[in-house]
Amino acid sequence: MSDASPFMSSFHSVEEGWIDFNGHMNMGYYTVLFDRCADEAFAEMGFGPDYVKARGHSTFSAEFHIRYLREIKLGDRVRSTFHLLAHDEKRFHSFQELYHQDGWLAATGEGMTLHIDLSGPRVAPMPDDILRRVRAMATAHAALPVPEGVGHKIAIPAKA
Numbered sequence: 001m002s003d004a005s006p007f008m009s010s011f012h013s014v015e016e017g018w019i020d021f022n023g024h025m026n027m028g029y030y031t032v033l034f035d036r037c038a039d040e041a042f043a044e045m046g047f048g049p050d051y052v053k054a055r056g057h058s059t060f061s062a063e064f065h066i067r068y069l070r071e072i073k074l075g076d077r078v079r080s081t082f083h084l085l086a087h088d089e090k091r092f093h094s095f096q097e098l099y100h101q102d103g104w105l106a107a108t109g110e111g112m113t114l115h116i117d118l119s120g121p122r123v124a125p126m127p128d129d130i131l132r133r134v135r136a137m138a139t140a141h142a143a144l145p146v147p148e149g150v151g152h153k154i155a156i157p158a159k160a
Helices: 028-045 049-055 128-142
Strands: 057-068 077-087 091-100 105-117
Touching (some): 028 057, 028 077, 028 128, 049 057
Antiparallel strands (some): 077 091
16 A cells, blocks of 8 residues: 555446436435445455454544545446545545546535444444555645635635
């Protein structure tokens, strides 16, 4: 995991049931796509169904912010980057960019993920072997520029 570029997921297709009455993908399914794409990056770090079974630990999303930049429609194929911005022993901060198969940016997602001991459930430190993998990805991604949109806040500007 020494590649100094964000992780890139495989392609995922927009499903028929995700289309709303406006003819484009409903806002809730952007989260589904970001989650499915992130699962691939999580596997690189050692998280996933086998991790849950073997260790009784998992990850939970604590916060996730989406910026909708361009419409996605039925049949479109998209994939997402996963940029690990920061981490400590119990959580990590990530940023994703959802790209249409034609190369344009459709949305961004920024999240805080917690490492969870499912016996509580409670936030808990990651085991050393997993933390090493998270640290390796974070080290590789530290060489990348901070993506536009990180830390974006929602506000209505004050009138001048």
